[in-house]
Amino acid sequence: MSEPVYLDYAASTPVDPQVADAMDACLRDPDAMANAAATHWAGRAAAARAQPAREQVAQLIGARAGEIVWTSGATEADNLALVGAARFQQQRGRHIITALTEHPAILESCRSLQAEGFQVSYLSPNGAGLVEPESVAAALREDTVLVSLAHVNNELGVIHDIAAVGAICRTHGALLHVDAAQSAGRESIDVKAQQIDLLSLSAHKMYGPKGIGALFLDAERCRRVSPLLHGGGQERGLRPGTLPVHQVVGMGMAAELARARLASDPPAILALRRRLEAGLLALPDVQLNGSPEQRSCHIVNVRVGGVEGESLRLGLRRFALSSGSACAAESGEPSPVLRSLGIADHLALSSLRISLGRGSTAAEVDALVAAVDATSQRLRALAPA
Ligand SMILES: *Cc1c(COP(=O)(O)O)cnc(C)c1O
Numbered sequence: 001m002s003e004p005v006y007l008d009y010a011a012s013t014p015v016d017p018q019v020a021d022a023m024d025a026c027l028r029d030p031d032a033m034a035n036a037a038a039t040h041w042a043g044r045a046a047a048a049r050a051q052p053a054r055e056q057v058a059q060l061i062g063a064r065a066g067e068i069v070w071t072s073g074a075t076e077a078d079n080l081a082l083v084g085a086a087r088f089q090q091q092r093g094r095h096i097i098t099a100l101t102e103h104p105a106i107l108e109s110c111r112s113l114q115a116e117g118f119q120v121s122y123l124s125p126n127g128a129g130l131v132e133p134e135s136v137a138a139a140l141r142e143d144t145v146l147v148s149l150a151h152v153n154n155e156l157g158v159i160h161d162i163a164a165v166g167a168i169c170r171t172h173g174a175l176l177h178v179d180a181a182q183s184a185g186r187e188s189i190d191v192k193a194q195q196i197d198l199l200s201l202s203a204h205k206m207y208g209p210k211g212i213g214a215l216f217l218d219a220e221r222c223r224r225v226s227p228l229l230h231g232g233g234q235e236r237g238l239r240p241g242t243l244p245v246h247q248v249v250g251m252g253m254a255a256e257l258a259r260a261r262l263a264s265d266p267p268a269i270l271a272l273r274r275r276l277e278a279g280l281l282a283l284p285d286v287q288l289n290g291s292p293e294q295r296s297c298h299i300v301n302v303r304v305g306g307v308e309g310e311s312l313r314l315g316l317r318r319f320a321l322s323s324g325s326a327c328a329a330e331s332g333e334p335s336p337v338l339r340s341l342g343i344a345d346h347l348a349l350s351s352l353r354i355s356l357g358r359g360s361t362a363a364e365v366d367a368l369v370a371a372v373d374a375t376s377q378r379l380r381a382l383a384p385a
Contacts, residue, residue: 009357053252062190073213074202078105084225093143128291133164151183156290157299166195185258208254212247270297279369309349315375
């Protein structure tokens with residue numbers, strides 16, 4: 001097998017054909033063309049076309065339709081959650097808690113808040129890449145207004161115990177924001193049971209289109225945040241701009257499919273992940289990054305010892321996969337997430353993040369294992385450590 005192989009589903013997923021059909025039908029529907037904010041018959045028709053999508057997304061996470069705000073993706077949802085909630089709550093306090101392992105959309109939002117005078121505690125993960133609920137509890141201060149923690153980490157695939165963190169935050173009174181871009185459709189999410197106040201979603205991480213996402217805001221606990229954009233009053237004034245009805249319809253369909261397949265998709269992908277892990281970890285000097293147990297079905301992150309990262313990637317260029325972090329990859333710097341686990345720079349640089357999805361096959365997994373084996377053996381023979 002020498003065709004190109006896609007193993008980067010944590011970076012983006014293909015649009016499901018049913019999602020593409022729903023979007024196409026919407027784009028071609030004259031009844032859906034109007035500005036959904038307009039009060040005439042055509043505007044109402046467009047708004048009615050978009051409404052079921054709010055229900056579909058809400059149902060995936062155990063929320064109500066009125067608690068969903070559309071955004072351009074999880075990056076914007078993260079920015080709106082952090083910057084919007086922090087600014088809105090600042091009379092109560094100016095301290096925020098997050099983790100060193102978070103996505104840049106979280107970390108950079110926090111940096112910009114620091115420039116506004118907010119204080120941010122960046123928690124270190126344990127050796128398995130997990131932030132323990134106890135360390136959140138220990139970092140809470142009287143002036144803490146917001147805690148932000150990913151459900152599933154996008155580089156390691158490890159799963160945080162969100163319900164435990166939710167209970168701690170509820171007792172204290174701080175809001176809890178969860179980035180669920182990687183967990184939606186893979187782990188079950190119930191914002192009420194897990195006591196989550198704000199939650200970010202991205203359509204293109206769950207077989208929907210790029211350019212659309214959502215922020216959940218709990219109706220009782222977090223009715224308002226300070227908007228980042230200023231304009232018309234759409235999305236209760238929290239996110240103005242003309243509703244992209246076809247995008248919204250696409251995300252709604254993706255959410256519905258994700259929910260329908262929650263019992264079948266993750267176990268099938270998990271079986272492939274187990275096969276992949278068994279193959280890779282049987283190779284000499286290949287080790288898993290992050291917790292072996294508390295992890296999502298779709299991500300494997302391994303370090304390959306005794307080889308140079310750049311040469312390893314070159315040898316594996318037939319495979320679309322990510323080296324440590326999609327976002328840090330271009331800088332040539334070791335992934336800050338792997339560094340925060342205490343992994344040495346040279347091993348962080350020769351780490352691979354492989355992520356599986358609905359289209360993945362056993363043949364692809366086996367081909368990657370064989371290629372990592374062949375490439376690492378060849379490189380070690382050329383330049384013994
Ligand atoms: C992909 C991702 C994002 C960014 O989502 P976009 O919709 O591409 O903006 C944010 N957080 C996590 C954890 C992600 O995996």
